Amino acid sequence: MSTSAPADPKKSAHEHAVFLSALQKAADAYPKPQGVKFSYGTAGFRTLGERLPSVMFCCALLAVLRSKKLGGAAIGVMITASHNPEQDNGVKLVDPSGEMLDPTWESHATLLANCTSTESLITTFIDLAHHLRVELDACAPSSIIYARDTRPSGKKLVEAFEAGLSAFQGLKVVDLGVHTTPVLHYVVRATNARDGEQGKPTVEGYYERMAGAFKTLIGNRGPLPTLYVDCANGVGAPAISTLSSYLGTSLPLQAMNDSTTTPGALNSQCGADYVKTRQALPPSVEDAGLLDKPDTRSCSLDGDADRIIYYYLGEGGKFRLLDGDKIAGLVALFLMDLVKKAKLGQEGGEDTAEVGVVQTAYANGSSTKYLKGRGVPVTCVPTGVKHLHHAAQKYDIGVYFEANGHGTVLFSPSFLSTLAVHEPTSPDSSTATKQLLALSQLINQAVGDALSDMLLVEVVLAHRGWTAVEWDAAYEDLPNRLVKVEVADRFLFETTDAERKLTSPAGLQAVLDEAVGKVEMGRSFVRPSGTEDCVRVYAEAKTTAGVDTLATTVSDLVKQYSKTQ
């Protein structure tokens, strides 16, 4: 197994035998359920919580392997199923930088999770370690940080995960307990950073850094009007309560849907996904009548608090959605103004930094037009945060958001170095430079984060002196529809051009183009979901009638072509 000669072969062989026996004993308690095929997708493993104990065990083995492979760097493990129903759960690994697991390791996770016996699991694991040239002995350091959300199945899944860890000697293990997904990503990133340059690697460090930067940015503009936060009855509820205590009076937060113990309440009739897909208020928020007061804004988090959607009631009590696209527009233009004011160029010249926005094909056409019309470079990438994150890293300041409210803003290391040594030539440029530095601390640099994004929106609104109404005035969304179509085999559907065109089934794209051409300002695309067993159809058009026709026509064509293959 080892490529280098062990110092004491006898001792080493003995240790290995002890390890194998411990692994076998632990694994026997977590057999793979029969008839289930697990797959590590965009968001890790995700299915009914009761099916996942064996997967959790495997994830412990893989996390240790990855940490040892990376010289003992801390690897994160998050147990959550985000916006999915309460009975679901899931698990994903987080790389040392706080980003999603390296995609080349996803197949290793799938391989381990599908082993049907303890023997095959152990053989597969040992072979994998050999193939990846990883030393499994206790001398090779390994460090794991894990957390879970509030789902009832979480506790048992943590036990299964810990059973996997227990087979190894000399691990450094940190159990953060019940926290949001972005907290876990932050702590992993900060733990692996040099000299605390990403903040203190603790939960307290996360809240302190964010709240401190917020107070700096708000200055004497506070206290802001109360913000109503729908917590989806998930882990966002305790997180909002903790954040509130750090914020003091600078931003009064009133939590709604904050019951984490009511059975079945999680993500039910509330939360960011509900609001975005239904384009309506959660019934509980409507009943509370809180938004009837003028200019009151509200937001919804998802079940693990990495997504956020804003909304308010406009003229005549009409529901108005402020989604990920609207957040990206608000934030990108604010950052561009700050970069300009900071005069980062030579001898007080103007901007040298590029602020870009990354979207997916789900971004509303009006948002893309709005950004491009204001000189903001826009990149379109396939669905999934890892694609957006990587594309955003190419800009000095990369703003990325999925329309559903998952996103963040990344500051490149070279841009941050420029800011750090910049010598402002005027009070305005000095203020803007300080504000950009504070923003880089406010905004989660590892992953989309509902709490940090919420504070970012509040900062921009306060600086602009805007309510939700002025923010919303940027552009009018084109009417749009998102439809799920159930087909026998969604993998028949293959895409190209950032998922905007189909290459299979043969001939379908040509008839789709024809259908789109018949509708004024029509746009539509079809792709297989990466997280659910369905094909998704997106359509938008100038009018509601047009978009309804287009969505129905395209869905019908999808059904028809899925049968003719």
Ligand SMILES: CC(=O)N[C@H]1[C@@H](OP(=O)(O)O)O[C@H](CO)[C@@H](O)[C@@H]1O
């Ligand atoms: C249209 C849509 O909202 N798709 C979601 C959904 O992906 P699908 O591959 O479409 O199932 O879940 C992903 C993971 O949470 C998220 O990144 C993505 O935005």
Ligand SMILES: [Mg+2]
């Ligand atoms: Mg989520």
